[in-house]
Amino acid sequence: MTTVTTTSTVPDDAGSGFRRRLLDALATCIARDGYRATTVADIVRGARTSRRTFYEHFSDKEACYVALLSDANSEMIRQISSAVNPDAGWQTQIRQAVSAWIAAAESAPALTVSWIRDLPSLGSAARELQREMTDAFVTMIQRLCDTEELRAAGVGPLPRPLAILLIGGLRELLASTVEDGGDIGEVHDLAVQASIALLEPRSTAAR
Structure with missing residues (x-):
C-alpha cells in the first residue's frame, strides 16, 4: 500500500500542518470538481503551498487521496462508535449508529x-x-x-457476511441518493428501518 511520508527536514508540527492543509485542499477539490478532474496543481493551489511540499508528504495524487479517505473513514468509525449507548434498547442502538453514519456522510457528500x-x-x-x-x-x-x-435480544454476535451486506446497502443508498441530486438526510428513516429489519433478532425466542 502506498504510504504517506514526511522528510526529516520538516518539523513534526509543521509537517502535520502542511499534510492537513493538503488533505483539506483535496477534499475541497473533490467537492468542486470531482477526484478525476483534480490535479496536483489544484491541490497545491488550494493548500497555498508548493509542489515541493506536496511531494515531501505524498508520492502522487493517489497517495494523497488514499490518506484523505483513510483519515475520513477512521473519523467516521470513531463518530459512529461514540454515538451508540450500549445500555439502550437494541433498536435504539441501531438507530443511533445509523443516524451517526448518515450524519458523517452528510457532512461530506462528495467524498x-x-x-x-x-x-x-x-x-x-x-x-x-x-x-x-x-x-x-x-x-x-x-x-x-x-x-x-443486543446479545440478549438475539441480534449479536453478528456474522461477517451480514455486516458486509449492511455496509454495502448503506453505502449504495447514500451514493445513489447524492448522484440523483437528493439530500442524504432524506433517506435517514429508510436507512434506519432497513437496518433494523436486516438485524432483527434471528432467534424466535428472542422476539
Whole structure:
C-alpha cells in the first residue's frame, strides 16, 4: 500500500500542518470538481503551498487521496462508535449508529460518493485501502452488536457476511441518493428501518 511520508527536514508540527492543509485542499477539490478532474496543481493551489511540499508528504495524487479517505473513514468509525449507548434498547442502538453514519456522510457528500465510485477503479494501494476499511467497518459493526442488550435480544454476535451486506446497502443508498441530486438526510428513516429489519433478532425466542 502506498504510504504517506514526511522528510526529516520538516518539523513534526509543521509537517502535520502542511499534510492537513493538503488533505483539506483535496477534499475541497473533490467537492468542486470531482477526484478525476483534480490535479496536483489544484491541490497545491488550494493548500497555498508548493509542489515541493506536496511531494515531501505524498508520492502522487493517489497517495494523497488514499490518506484523505483513510483519515475520513477512521473519523467516521470513531463518530459512529461514540454515538451508540450500549445500555439502550437494541433498536435504539441501531438507530443511533445509523443516524451517526448518515450524519458523517452528510457532512461530506462528495467524498462519500468518491469513496464508493472512484476508489475501486484505482491502483493497488486504493484497493488495499478499500479492503482495510471494509474490514474496519465490519469490526465496528460486530463490536457494536456484541453488547449485552443486543446479545440478549438475539441480534449479536453478528456474522461477517451480514455486516458486509449492511455496509454495502448503506453505502449504495447514500451514493445513489447524492448522484440523483437528493439530500442524504432524506433517506435517514429508510436507512434506519432497513437496518433494523436486516438485524432483527434471528432467534424466535428472542422476539
